[in-house]
Amino acid sequence: MNQHKEIRTRFAPSPTGYLHIGGARTALFNWLYARHYQGKFILRIEDTDQIRSTEESTRAILDAMAWLGLEWDEGPYYQAQRVDIHRELVEKLIDEGKAYFCICSPEELEEKRKEALRTGRKPKYDGACREKGRTRSADSVVRFRCPDYGVTVVNDVIKGTITFSNEELDDLVIERADGYPTYNFAVVVDDAQMGITHVLRGDDHVNNTPRQILLYEALGYEVPHFGHVPMILGSDKARLSKRHGATSVMAYKDMGYLPEALVNYLVRLGWSHGDQEIFSLTELVDLFDLNAVGKSAAIFNPDKLLWLNAHYIKEYSLERLTACVKPFWTAKELDVSDQDFLNHAVADLRTRSKTLVEMAGNGQFYFADEVTYDPEGAEKFLTPEVGEHLQAIIRELPQYGDYSKTGIEQFLRCFTAERGVKLKIIAQPLRVALTGRTVSPGIDDVMVTLGKERVVGRLAKAVAFISNAGKA
RNA sequence: GGUCCCAUCGUCUAGUGGUUAGGACGCUGGCCUCUCACGCCGGAAGCCGGGGUUCAACUCCCCGUGGGACUACCA
Numbered sequence A: 001m002n003q004h005k006e007i008r009t010r011f012a013p014s015p016t017g018y019l020h021i022g023g024a025r026t027a028l029f030n031w032l033y034a035r036h037y038q039g040k041f042i043l044r045i046e047d048t049d050q051i052r053s054t055e056e057s058t059r060a061i062l063d064a065m066a067w068l069g070l071e072w073d074e075g076p077y078y079q080a081q082r083v084d085i086h087r088e089l090v091e092k093l094i095d096e097g098k099a100y101f102c103i104c105s106p107e108e109l110e111e112k113r114k115e116a117l118r119t120g121r122k123p124k125y126d127g128a129c130r131e132k133g134r135t136r137s138a139d140s141v142v143r144f145r146c147p148d149y150g151v152t153v154v155n156d157v158i159k160g161t162i163t164f165s166n167e168e169l170d171d172l173v174i175e176r177a178d179g180y181p182t183y184n185f186a187v188v189v190d191d192a193q194m195g196i197t198h199v200l201r202g203d204d205h206v207n208n209t210p211r212q213i214l215l216y217e218a219l220g221y222e223v224p225h226f227g228h229v230p231m232i233l234g235s236d237k238a239r240l241s242k243r244h245g246a247t248s249v250m251a252y253k254d255m256g257y258l259p260e261a262l263v264n265y266l267v268r269l270g271w272s273h274g275d276q277e278i279f280s281l282t283e284l285v286d287l288f289d290l291n292a293v294g295k296s297a298a299i300f301n302p303d304k305l306l307w308l309n310a311h312y313i314k315e316y317s318l319e320r321l322t323a324c325v326k327p328f329w330t331a332k333e334l335d336v337s338d339q340d341f342l343n344h345a346v347a348d349l350r351t352r353s354k355t356l357v358e359m360a361g362n363g364q365f366y367f368a369d370e371v372t373y374d375p376e377g378a379e380k381f382l383t384p385e386v387g388e389h390l391q392a393i394i395r396e397l398p399q400y401g402d403y404s405k406t407g408i409e410q411f412l413r414c415f416t417a418e419r420g421v422k423l424k425i426i427a428q429p430l431r432v433a434l435t436g437r438t439v440s441p442g443i444d445d446v447m448v449t450l451g452k453e454r455v456v457g458r459l460a461k462a463v464a465f466i467s468n469a470g471k472a
Numbered sequence B: 001g002g003u004c005c006c007a008u009c010g011u012c013u014a015g016u017g018g019u020u021a022g023g024a025c026g027c028u029g030g031c032c033u034c035u036c037a038c039g040c041c042g043g044a045a046g047c048c049g050g051g052g053u054u055c056a057a058c059u060c061c062c063c064g065u066g067g068g069a070c071u072a073c074c075a
Helices: A021-036 A055-068 A079-095 A106-118 A183-193 A203-219 A249-254 A259-267 A281-287 A302-315 A318-330 A339-352 A356-362 A375-381 A384-399 A405-419 A423-435 A443-471
Strands: A008-011 A040-045 A074-078 A099-102 A141-144 A151-156 A160-165 A173-175 A198-202 A225-229
Touching: A008 A021, A008 A198, A021 A040, A021 A055, A021 A198, A021 A225, A021 A259, A021 A281, A040 A055, A055 A249, A055 A259, A074 A079, A079 A099, A079 A141, A079 A173, A079 A183, A079 A203, A141 A203, A151 A203, A151 A225, A160 A203, A173 A183, A183 A203, A198 A203, A203 A225, A249 A259, A259 A281, A259 A302, A302 A339, A318 A339, A318 A356, A339 A356, A339 A443, A375 A423, A384 A405, A384 A423, A384 A443, A405 A423, A405 A443, A423 A443
Parallel strands: A008 A040, A040 A074, A198 A225
Antiparallel strands: A099 A141, A141 A173, A151 A160
């Protein structure tokens, strides 16, 4: 009967920080799964932790989702706004005898836990208040009565069948003393009421799943499908964290990464399609499915992400790429108002930049009013002997008609042939004179992009620099 | 400690009982070349260990070992 039921997935971050790499991949998998089956992707903010949740975090997460291109069909719903519903259902469970009040203090519980650990017993709640018939009081919590025997089976769409003994599960708190529901309860109620058919999340939730299933059953809800995606680890195989480098999605934007690169990288962490490495978003929607998601954890590899970023920098349309780098130059207070000039510069730079930040740095010389010479480069290449060549170019270039790439090539070829020198001899000095550096895009490209006027101007300055250096 | 998950080059992975174990990043040799890149061609590098099952195991089963997650009135 559910054969044609619409697929509904969700991403449910807690707004206690930025959107991190792992969360982004979870969101991506949910989004892709929903899109692939023409279902719906729902965004829900789990902000029931009144102390740690912030509005900036919510904003940051939404911004990051938007940047990645993961638009949602419903929401964002805010869990904290649904507490009345949660409380009502807690009440229902109490009435039905499936939950009870507990007045054990956190300190007391902590003591018992330590004691249990010390004596080698399971550190689970001992059920002290279970049969006491307590009533609500200022610091009472509500606990769910878990079955003491039997098993709960999770049919995980990624990991397969996982069986848990109910004895391992204790009576978890479902409503805190502050009246707010706990995660395990709220997530069940919300997922059920929002009609979520597939709960895809990090596999750090596997152990929560049996108790959630018990809650679904106690509440009379249909149990959704669960899929637990493996974790993303740092280079030391520990859970990915700040000490492994940037973990915030938006930090990657700031470092000059393209969203396509991050998405492509993330999707391949745990999912594959034969030998294919490069996937566009639309291609992913077409190809993505859960059966190709792996079971083992993956280590985050910044080098591969960098390679993908370089790939997308090469593949982007010039217009789009230019629009993306432009802010990085603007931030350096460079004049990038000439769109045509800008486009040419970006075209020169794109094959030699792995990030937009790198590109902005490499291409700074195009827009600088004054070229600053790399000291070593200047010493090596801006010598009296080349000063003469540069002067000759200043004389001959304005006369030269064809100022295209092939024209410049031709010009340099003739120029060097006439003077009996190799292009090699003249290229590096020209490069330093025009860019200030010994490394740059092809000298002909640089000359064409800069334009005759800037070239002659910069060469004149270089000649002046050389003669000044000679006097000094 | 307990519960659960995982295991193919350094890393991401393909593999689905019979393959010279494939691809990609990175590394590396070469070509191209005005520098640096890009691109192209080549190379090194892997089935965690031990038992089974089978004519045949990277592949299936068991046991180790290793790694990870969870074990909150956080999510």
